Amino acid sequence: MEDKLMRNKWWVLGFIAALCGVFFFLTTPVHADNEYDITRYHVDVNVLKNGDAELTQRITYKFDGDFHGVYYNQDLRGIKGASNVNVSVLQNGVTSNMQQAETEANNTYTLQQTNDNLRLKLFHAISDDSATFTYRYLLHGVITNYNDTAELNWKIIGEKWDVPLKNVLIKIQLPQNNIKELQGWTHGTLDGQTTVKKQAGQVLIRAKENPENQFIESHLLFPISVTPDNPNKVDKNVKQKLQQQEAELARKANEERKRSRQRTTVIKYTVLAVSLLSTVGWWLWRWRNPGNPQDSLPPLVHSYEIPLHSAEITQIIIENKDPDSKAFSAYLLELAAAKKITIEKTGSKKNDYTVSLLNESLLDKDSLLKLLFTQVGDGNSFSLKQLDKFGKKPKHSSQLYAVFSSWQKRVFREARDLGYYDQVNAGLRIAALWATIISSFLLVITIAVFWDKWWSWLLIGAIIMNIILCYSYRKRRPKYSTSGWQLFYQISCFKKMLQDIGRFDMKKVGDLILWEQILPYAVAFGLAKKVIKELRTNFSAEELETNFGVYYPIVILGATNFGTAFNNSFSSAITSSSSSISGGSGGFSGGSSGGFGGGSGGGAF
Numbered sequence: 001m002e003d004k005l006m007r008n009k010w011w012v013l014g015f016i017a018a019l020c021g022v023f024f025f026l027t028t029p030v031h032a033d034n035e036y037d038i039t040r041y042h043v044d045v046n047v048l049k050n051g052d053a054e055l056t057q058r059i060t061y062k063f064d065g066d067f068h069g070v071y072y073n074q075d076l077r078g079i080k081g082a083s084n085v086n087v088s089v090l091q092n093g094v095t096s097n098m099q100q101a102e103t104e105a106n107n108t109y110t111l112q113q114t115n116d117n118l119r120l121k122l123f124h125a126i127s128d129d130s131a132t133f134t135y136r137y138l139l140h141g142v143i144t145n146y147n148d149t150a151e152l153n154w155k156i157i158g159e160k161w162d163v164p165l166k167n168v169l170i171k172i173q174l175p176q177n178n179i180k181e182l183q184g185w186t187h188g189t190l191d192g193q194t195t196v197k198k199q200a201g202q203v204l205i206r207a208k209e210n211p212e213n214q215f216i217e218s219h220l221l222f223p224i225s226v227t228p229d230n231p232n233k234v235d236k237n238v239k240q241k242l243q244q245q246e247a248e249l250a251r252k253a254n255e256e257r258k259r260s261r262q263r264t265t266v267i268k269y270t271v272l273a274v275s276l277l278s279t280v281g282w283w284l285w286r287w288r289n290p291g292n293p294q295d296s297l298p299p300l301v302h303s304y305e306i307p308l309h310s311a312e313i314t315q316i317i318i319e320n321k322d323p324d325s326k327a328f329s330a331y332l333l334e335l336a337a338a339k340k341i342t343i344e345k346t347g348s349k350k351n352d353y354t355v356s357l358l359n360e361s362l363l364d365k366d367s368l369l370k371l372l373f374t375q376v377g378d379g380n381s382f383s384l385k386q387l388d389k390f391g392k393k394p395k396h397s398s399q400l401y402a403v404f405s406s407w408q409k410r411v412f413r414e415a416r417d418l419g420y421y422d423q424v425n426a427g428l429r430i431a432a433l434w435a436t437i438i439s440s441f442l443l444v445i446t447i448a449v450f451w452d453k454w455w456s457w458l459l460i461g462a463i464i465m466n467i468i469l470c471y472s473y474r475k476r477r478p479k480y481s482t483s484g485w486q487l488f489y490q491i492s493c494f495k496k497m498l499q500d501i502g503r504f505d506m507k508k509v510g511d512l513i514l515w516e517q518i519l520p521y522a523v524a525f526g527l528a529k530k531v532i533k534e535l536r537t538n539f540s541a542e543e544l545e546t547n548f549g550v551y552y553p554i555v556i557l558g559a560t561n562f563g564t565a566f567n568n569s570f571s572s573a574i575t576s577s578s579s580s581i582s583g584g585s586g587g588f589s590g591g592s593s594g595g596f597g598g599g600s601g602g603g604a605f
Contacts (some may be wrong), residue, residue, distance in 0.1 A: 034065030041129070041165040043156055043212070045172040051143035052232030060132040068605055074118040077156055080141030080232070082118045085111060089124050091131040098122060141232045144222045148338050149239040156205075157188075157216040164212050168192070172218060176226045177201045185246045188216040195431035201226070219246065268449050275442035281461055282435040288474055291428045293476045294485045302500065303493035304514070309418070310334060311520040316415040318491045320479060322408040323524075325570045325591055329563045330524040335362070337516070343562055346383060352564040356381040356604075368407040369399065386568045402575040420484025425477040436470040469483025498527045506538040523563035532561055 040060035087098040101108040112119040127580035184203040186194040307314045311330035312323045335341045338361040362369040375391045376382040393395045440463045450456050522531040
């Protein structure tokens, strides 16, 4: 009973851990080797009176794996080129200025510039660490002065990034303060925010995360007096047209945000409704499906009563699974005690035994024994040495595994035919477990969605109640019938006695005939070594040799015992086959106002 309570305890703990694992799986990205994240992307744009712009980009990478460096492409289409390039890297508090060179040495960079593109490749070896790379250069002709307004239209972050950019901050500083007619719009993801500071002559653009392959475009309008020295002039009026264009883009963006909020609200409350209905449904199902409840078993006590059934059947009843190789070892010992086979210690190997056939009718009933005697052995006997050799060939190992599986299924059916198993309760236990997992999984998702709501704590309480109800429901409905439940208790008490052997005088329990009957069960339960050790301690060699029957030479005598030796050989023989189964502050707009720089982007190598 203590074993069962311990299993239940670990089942509950394991279930809670599984729920936590599902939650963290949903909320934590999985990383592979040699990947990187960009954890911060800060850009300072200092617009000059002549229409040029001093650009400073600070990009923080977090590397997982080994990397040689990073690269960046600045799209120059639509402007007059770039100059005054300066590159540096900050790692662990140390700033290193990088030198232009073609050597590809550490802390150098290469520069390739055409009319359309500026490509920088930075060589900086780094492994499993973070570093901030800073690019400084001057961009020419970024401002256009029209008759009625000056315009900056620039995809400051291009669409050539293959990873999301986190913690994005873009600061555009104009060369004048108190610009009452300053207007600013930003195009890109709808989750960003634009702040227009007219007194400071400044525009701030923020986004918690910019998706991969998504540009961020800034479109500013301000008086031409702000850039009086700008030679890039166009003789026409565009201000009203551009304002109308941005107003239309802003209207569409706001409508999309509204639709997105509505969709999100519907989805969120649908998830809430489904999770609550599934939880209430599971609770009602539990009430309407009582099954066959069983009373709790009393505490386990030592039992010395031999189980009613054979060792292999008894193992199936208490463990409720197919018999294993230990059960088959016990089965052979029982056949030896019944004088249907003989087992002898042979050969010079410490663990070599020979099994000989006395009753040929066994081969007609048992295909596994037939294979062991006729294919592993010579038809009359087989040895563990021959079994080891036979199992080394994959074809033979697969054959042995298949026949052993048939033996397992046959013995398992024989055990089930005894009526100890309650099929109804078994089905209800599975249904209750899945109902709890599914409803709790939905509650976890709902909690993640409504984490900022005070009543999310009630959902946590519902998960705890789910676990408690599932535990109590399953505990009261074991997989055993009423008679099987009592049989399980008797076997559990018997097994506890074997587990506690050494804490009592074996002679006071019974004579060696009793322990001879017990030994196959000790083999099936994996307790043979412990029992044999105590037999040698409690009884003399003479008593064991005289009274322990056929088991003495193969189990008690020597440093090993047949049960352990056969189990090891047989398990090894089948193992190989088993592995061959508005312009003011506000949110971003969608679309684009046609700004330059869309091809900008970068990465790591």
